[in-house]
Amino acid sequence: xxxxxWSNNWMSGIDDNARLSEISIPGTHDSCARFNSAPNTQxxxxxxxxxxxxGVRFLDIRCRYVANGESGRxxxxxxxxxxxxxxxxxxxxxxxxxxxxxxxxNPTETIVMNVQMEYDGNGDQFRNKFLEIIxxxxxxxxxxxxxxxxxxxxxxxxxxxxxxxxAGKGWTKKTDGTxxxxxxxxxxxxxxxxxxxxxxxxxxxxxxxGTEKGQEVIKYIKSAATETAHITLNFASYxxxxxxxxxxxxxxxxxxxxxxxxxxxxxxxxxxxxxxxxAGNTGDSGKSLENxxxxxxxxxxxxxxxxxxAPWLLTESK
Numbered sequence: 001x002x003x004x005x006w007s008n009n010w011m012s013g014i015d016d017n018a019r020l021s022e023i024s025i026p027g028t029h030d031s032c033a034r035f036n037s038a039p040n041t042q043x044x045x046x047x048x049x050x051x052x053x054x055g056v057r058f059l060d061i062r063c064r065y066v067a068n069g070e071s072g073r074x075x076x077x078x079x080x081x082x083x084x085x086x087x088x089x090x091x092x093x094x095x096x097x098x099x100x101x102x103x104x105x106n107p108t109e110t111i112v113m114n115v116q117m118e119y120d121g122n123g124d125q126f127r128n129k130f131l132e133i134i135x136x137x138x139x140x141x142x143x144x145x146x147x148x149x150x151x152x153x154x155x156x157x158x159x160x161x162x163x164x165x166x167a168g169k170g171w172t173k174k175t176d177g178t179x180x181x182x183x184x185x186x187x188x189x190x191x192x193x194x195x196x197x198x199x200x201x202x203x204x205x206x207x208x209x210g211t212e213k214g215q216e217v218i219k220y221i222k223s224a225a226t227e228t229a230h231i232t233l234n235f236a237s238y239x240x241x242x243x244x245x246x247x248x249x250x251x252x253x254x255x256x257x258x259x260x261x262x263x264x265x266x267x268x269x270x271x272x273x274x275x276x277x278x279a280g281n282t283g284d285s286g287k288s289l290e291n292x293x294x295x296x297x298x299x300x301x302x303x304x305x306x307x308x309x310a311p312w313l314l315t316e317s318k
Contacts, residue, residue: 002303006310007055010294012108013304016151020112020158021231022299023150024224026290027058027112027275029237032090033083040243041086043277048090048098051279053313055290057111058273059099062118063092065126078129082118093133099157100140107155110142112273116162116170116188123163123171130171131179143182145173147198147231158182164189187233200230205239209247213238214254217274221262224272225298232272248277252289256282259292270298284309 005013014023028044028051036042046054067077067087079092092115099111117126134141142148142156159182163170169189173181187194187201194201202220204213217236224232236251237244255274263269271293282289286308295306 002305004305004307006307007291007294007313008053008102008310009106009108010055010306011057011110011150011154013301013306014150014297015299015301017149018299019147019149019228020110020153021147021228022270024269024271024293024296024298025057025112025273026055026279026293027060027273028056028279029060029235029275029277030083031056031059031061032081032088032095033062033086035086035088038084038086040239041083043083043237043244043248045278045280048095049102052099052102052109052111054279054309055294056279057109058275059095059111059113060116060275061092061095061113062116063126064118065121065129067091079133084118096134096137096157100137103140103155103157110150110153110156110158112158112160114160114162114185114188115182120169126171127173127179144180145182145184145198147183160185162188183231185233195230198231199233200227201233201235203233203235205235205237209238209240210250214251217251217255218258221258221271221274224270225263227272228270232270234272234274236274237277244277248281252276252278252282256287256289256292259289259296260287262296267296268298268300269296271296284314 030043033043062082063079064082067080081088081090140156142153142158161182161184163184164186167189173179183198185199186196187203192204192207202216204216208216217234220232220234238247274293291308
């Protein structure tokens, strides 16, 4: 009899020795951007804990260094979450707390988190404040620079550090060897395709739109099956005058339809990490985009199957 996993614990069905580069992972772009006080700044509906319970395992967290008038708060409150100039009514410490609460309830899971400076600034200063904030919770963080296996990162948050050494943008690791720096990602700063020693990235937020963008996403979905030495990070989100909502309204159903027929000879195939806008806009059924990503796994454990969104979560949402 098969062991059934659900959206809140689906990684329990993945082989312990699977590297993150070998796992299909649904993600969200600008994961905390639920507020739209300026045009086109909302990209999600659900809170962090809701996203995690629905199966999302890649979070894109954009922090300013310190709160200012944009957030309506006093100075010396650090790491407010922003989408551009718009404060998203949450701070990094709250995101961290929600992730830890989720991991304590679901210790088989891991969360891959891109921590990104939303504005250019002092990378050393940003790093030092990050290390200060996570210090009481550092046992929950994986901050090594090598791609881990699930054995090494279950019940942990895997740090992705947004840093482009060629452009000198993002935040730095220490040179004294006391902070390994997490998984360094250069593609946050490149509108198109990029790669480094850890990531193979498609992040064309303005390079491609509509169908052309969809074809780029599909190209990287296909390449993820064999690109197991690198994590394939494949953003389905993009910018246009119509805004994230309409964009995701076309993109997510298109990818949903594609994945239902992709590679029918073998359902056991790696799709990489696919961050999307407006998770949940393709429904709650087993054929939703997020569920289709989760059930396509090259490293599924024998005797395990994926059941979809946890029934209790659907009941709770009504």
